[in-house]
Amino acid sequence: MSAVLSTPMAVPLPAGGILTGKSWSAVFTAIVVVAVLVPVLNLMTPADSALHLSDYAVQLIAKIMCYAISALAMDLIWGYTGILSLGHGVFFALGGYCMGMYLMRQIGSDGQYRLPMPDFMVFLNWKQFPWTWAVSDSFAAQMLLVVLVPGLLAFVFGFFAFRSRIKGVYFSIITQAMTYAAMLLFFRNETGFGGNNGFTDFKRILGTPIATPSMRMLLFVITGLTLIGFFLLAKWLVTSKFGRVLQAIRDAETRVMFTGYDPLRYKLAIWVISAVMCGIAGALYVPQVGIINPGEMSPAASIEIAIWAAVGGRGTLIGPIIGAFFVNGAKSWFTQAFPEFWLYFLGALFIAVTIFLPQGIIGLVRRKKEGP
Amino acid sequence: MFARALLRYLFPLIALVLTLFALVDSAHALNAAQARSLAVGEVEQRVAALNALLANADDKTVALLQAISDDAVKFTDSALFVMKDGKGFDPVTGAEAKVPEAAEDVINNNEMRNELEAALATTKLFSADDKVRAEAVKTLAGEPDEKKLPLIEKAFAAEAQPAIKEALARLRSAMLLGSTDKAKRLEAAQALAATGTPTTKTLLLDRMKVETEPEVKVALEAALKSIEGRLAWGERAGVVFTGISLGSILLLVALGLAITYGLMGVINMAHGELMMIGAYATYVVQNLFRTYLPGGFDAYILAAIPASFLVAALVGAVLERGVIRWLYGRPLETLLATWGISLMLQQLVRTIFGAQNVPVENPSWLSGGVAVASNLTLPFNRIAIIVFALLVLAGVALMIARTRLGLFVRGVTQNRKMAACMGVNTARIDTYAFALGSGIAGLAGCALSQVGNVGPDLGQGYIVDSFMVVVLGGVGQLAGTVYAAVGLGVLNKLLEGWQGAVLAKIMVLVFIVIFIQKRPQGIFAMKGRSAES
Numbered sequence: 001m002s003a004v005l006s007t008p009m010a011v012p013l014p015a016g017g018i019l020t021g022k023s024w025s026a027v028f029t030a031i032v033v034v035a036v037l038v039p040v041l042n043l044m045t046p047a048d049s050a051l052h053l054s055d056y057a058v059q060l061i062a063k064i065m066c067y068a069i070s071a072l073a074m075d076l077i078w079g080y081t082g083i084l085s086l087g088h089g090v091f092f093a094l095g096g097y098c099m100g101m102y103l104m105r106q107i108g109s110d111g112q113y114r115l116p117m118p119d120f121m122v123f124l125n126w127k128q129f130p131w132t133w134a135v136s137d138s139f140a141a142q143m144l145l146v147v148l149v150p151g152l153l154a155f156v157f158g159f160f161a162f163r164s165r166i167k168g169v170y171f172s173i174i175t176q177a178m179t180y181a182a183m184l185l186f187f188r189n190e191t192g193f194g195g196n197n198g199f200t201d202f203k204r205i206l207g208t209p210i211a212t213p214s215m216r217m218l219l220f221v222i223t224g225l226t227l228i229g230f231f232l233l234a235k236w237l238v239t240s241k242f243g244r245v246l247q248a249i250r251d252a253e254t255r256v257m258f259t260g261y262d263p264l265r266y267k268l269a270i271w272v273i274s275a276v277m278c279g280i281a282g283a284l285y286v287p288q289v290g291i292i293n294p295g296e297m298s299p300a301a302s303i304e305i306a307i308w309a310a311v312g313g314r315g316t317l318i319g320p321i322i323g324a325f326f327v328n329g330a331k332s333w334f335t336q337a338f339p340e341f342w343l344y345f346l347g348a349l350f351i352a353v354t355i356f357l358p359q360g361i362i363g364l365v366r367r368k369k370e371g372p
Numbered sequence: 373m374f375a376r377a378l379l380r381y382l383f384p385l386i387a388l389v390l391t392l393f394a395l396v397d398s399a400h401a402l403n404a405a406q407a408r409s410l411a412v413g414e415v416e417q418r419v420a421a422l423n424a425l426l427a428n429a430d431d432k433t434v435a436l437l438q439a440i441s442d443d444a445v446k447f448t449d450s451a452l453f454v455m456k457d458g459k460g461f462d463p464v465t466g467a468e469a470k471v472p473e474a475a476e477d478v479i480n481n482n483e484m485r486n487e488l489e490a491a492l493a494t495t496k497l498f499s500a501d502d503k504v505r506a507e508a509v510k511t512l513a514g515e516p517d518e519k520k521l522p523l524i525e526k527a528f529a530a531e532a533q534p535a536i537k538e539a540l541a542r543l544r545s546a547m548l549l550g551s552t553d554k555a556k557r558l559e560a561a562q563a564l565a566a567t568g569t570p571t572t573k574t575l576l577l578d579r580m581k582v583e584t585e586p587e588v589k590v591a592l593e594a595a596l597k598s599i600e601g602r603l604a605w606g607e608r609a610g611v612v613f614t615g616i617s618l619g620s621i622l623l624l625v626a627l628g629l630a631i632t633y634g635l636m637g638v639i640n641m642a643h644g645e646l647m648m649i650g651a652y653a654t655y656v657v658q659n660l661f662r663t664y665l666p667g668g669f670d671a672y673i674l675a676a677i678p679a680s681f682l683v684a685a686l687v688g689a690v691l692e693r694g695v696i697r698w699l700y701g702r703p704l705e706t707l708l709a710t711w712g713i714s715l716m717l718q719q720l721v722r723t724i725f726g727a728q729n730v731p732v733e734n735p736s737w738l739s740g741g742v743a744v745a746s747n748l749t750l751p752f753n754r755i756a757i758i759v760f761a762l763l764v765l766a767g768v769a770l771m772i773a774r775t776r777l778g779l780f781v782r783g784v785t786q787n788r789k790m791a792a793c794m795g796v797n798t799a800r801i802d803t804y805a806f807a808l809g810s811g812i813a814g815l816a817g818c819a820l821s822q823v824g825n826v827g828p829d830l831g832q833g834y835i836v837d838s839f840m841v842v843v844l845g846g847v848g849q850l851a852g853t854v855y856a857a858v859g860l861g862v863l864n865k866l867l868e869g870w871q872g873a874v875l876a877k878i879m880v881l882v883f884i885v886i887f888i889q890k891r892p893q894g895i896f897a898m899k900g901r902s903a904e905s
């Protein structure tokens with residue numbers, strides 16, 4: 001089972017800085033679009049105008065942007081370090097749950113039972129909050145947890161896994177086991193996170209109502225800027241020496257060890273960074289979509305993250321973002337137009353991308369550019 | 373004159389004899405009033421009448437009781453009718469009587485039903501047939517009722533069969549437990565210590581709550597302890613059996629995966645769906661038998677086994693030739709591609725058979741179970757699956773160790789390039805091995821259809837478990853898969869009894885991750901130069 005080099009693309013080191021001038025202007029345009037254009041098109045144009053961006057479209061794009069952040073995180077560990085994780089959904093979901101806990105507390109006494117505890121706790125006859133909810137009242141503390149909880153889980157899991165040099169397929173399978181176990185745990189009512197219903201019916205965030213167009217737009221802008229920010233962060237990481245070592249680990253780990261680097265530190269570092277990115281993506285996802293449940297932790301959800309990265313083009317950073325938009329856009333369209341065919345399309349996408357398009361969409365574009 | 377004397381004394385004499393007969397007869401014979409008291413009135417009164425009549429029940433009483441129990445009796449203000457084939461019969465005389473329109477049905481509530489059942493069982497206590505008597509004692513043992521004690525004493529005295537006598541003795545003790553005489557209660561408690569059924573345990577527990585005499589209390593506690601000890605063995609054996617049963621299913625599921633993974637380094641994420649295909653093939657065969665060969669329905673499983681093997685093997689071969697072969701050397705991509713295939717297969721089955729579960733019945737010789745202890749029944753279908761798994765394992769081991777194909781598979785697993793140099797067509801071996809692995813998955817699906825639900829997501833429930841077995845057991849040897857499968861099955865069930873199903877599963881997963889730290893290549897690792905990579 002020797003690892004034949006499947007050929008992800010090398011990252012060209014630009015002369016100075018992390019991006020070329022053309023790329024910087026593209027980034028700037030993206031910031032303008034996200035922070036200025038979309039709010040204008042949604043909030044300021046009248047509803048019947050051709051230029052109006054509907055609320056539904058805004059929510060869909062925001063959701064896909066959160067997914068794009070996860071795909072970016074997946075690219076960092078898979079495209080650049082060669083670690084395929086089939087359990088990244090658990091980090092996404094954990095970040096989402098942390099945010100969800102805060103939002104549930106913000107419902108206050110407006111729930112079905114008119115008590116200061118969330119409905120599902122009243123239903124379970126609990127009189128006090130469990131220890132996991134100790135700081136759920138404070139926004140700052142919960143946001144810290146959004147970073148700490150996925151990060152800590154990733155650190156512990158990654159430390160033990162990488163230390164015993166579990167690689168390749170074995171590693172992917174135990175990440176799948178990890179997310180499966182977490183999903184089972186969160187499905188139980190006794191775990192204290194809403195059981196199979198999860199958290200929903202959010203009312204407020206930081207005191208302001210959550211369902212208003214302005215709050216929605218604010219969350220959209222924050223998500224967009226976070227995506228762009230993470231993209232720049234990732235670009236900086238992979239063009240640095242750290243990034244070069246990561247790619248070396250992907251291509252020839254044993255040789256890296258012989259050259260004197262300890263792969264454990266690098267792998268663990270990127271693994272935790274990637275997990276935290278997913279956690280933040282989850283935290284941004286929940287107030288916009290309005291619900292979080294253990295289904296987000298299912299192995300199927302995690303495997304989909306991998307396919308977004310693969311479709312877009314591994315090892316390119318921009319590829320997975322494109323991939324996330326493409327696949328989720330297709331999913332949105334299929335599930336409305338031809339729901340029975342969505343799974344056929346997705347399955348065929350998995351097969352086609354792995355056999356015919358190992359470089360993904362970006363690879364296709366680059367091949368076309370290079371000419372026949 | 374003699375004639376006149378005769379007439380003077382004969383008629384009274386005859387009358388006296390007849391009266392005597394009538395008196396003697398009425399002690400046994402059912403009369404109309406008694407019959408009515410059984411069928412009409414408050415439940416308590418009916419039960420009292422029942423117990424009074426039971427002491428000397430004749431055939432007519434038994435027949436009436438049976439009819440009441442069967443809901444075949446109607447009554448009016450003046451008469452009672454036993455219904456048979458739509459006609460009414462008088463319970464006392466047996467003569468046919470016209471049933472008026474206004475006649476109401478005799479209704480029995482649950483309490484009445486239980487009493488009737490017990491009463492009928494008591495009458496059977498004196499039957500000539502051993503089996504009937506044994507059944508009767510069993511029925512009565514379910515609910516020991518002190519009021520029946522005199523009858524039980526009578527039956528005990530008259531019983532010749534030692535086994536039934538013992539059962540009667542236990543029943544007698546159970547009834548005596550509630551007696552007002554302290555000595556009798558003590559004796560009963562001590563006698564019951566020798567039994568080991570859950571009903572006796574409940575009896576003793578109930579008695580403990582109301583018992584006042586300290587001596588009897590001590591005896592009751594001692595009896596409870598010995599019974600609990602005996603029951604605990606039943607429970608432990610039950611856990612071990614369920615663990616082995618789960619292990620045998622995991623073995624079937626993981627065996628195919630281990631073969632393909634050991635050979636090609638491919639973890640087939642569509643393995644669960646191949647199992648599902650095998651289960652659906654069983655469903656189709658069942659339906660075919662039901663439509664075209666209803667008399668031979670019980671044999672459908674024997675046709676389903678090769679059918680599920682062949683269908684799954686065929687699908688696997690197509691998969692290998694069509695998709696997996698192009699991803700040779702790229703295990704991570706193969707993971708994703710096979711996941712895509714699994715999505716498509718699931719959707720395909722949903723389109724053809726619908727998204728709901730489909731019903732697959734056990735043939736009659738697989739239904740039911742064997743009662744090994746009072747609280748342990750081993751179901752036949754699970755025993756059959758254990759045997760089936762062992763047979764499949766033996767078959768595969770034989771094939772790998774003794775046949776040419778097995779030789780080539782072993783060679784390609786150990787060193788692909790060298791085997792190719794020796795003239796083995798590795799591409800063809802890949803296809804055969806993948807087809808074999810898929811066929812075994814189909815057999816697993818066939819087995820699963822007998823114990824679980826068959827639906828499009830059948831495979832998803834077993835995927836993670838089968839991967840864990842392969843990761844734990846290591847590749848290259850079947851022994852690893854066997855030990856890992858059985859070990860995980862038993863461990864899972866043991867933990868389940870302790871902490872519940874979900875936490876047990878999580879603990880097993882954590883255990884595997886920790887085990888892999890110490891021994892990343894699994895329990896049984898391949899040795900040799902080519903093993904590392």
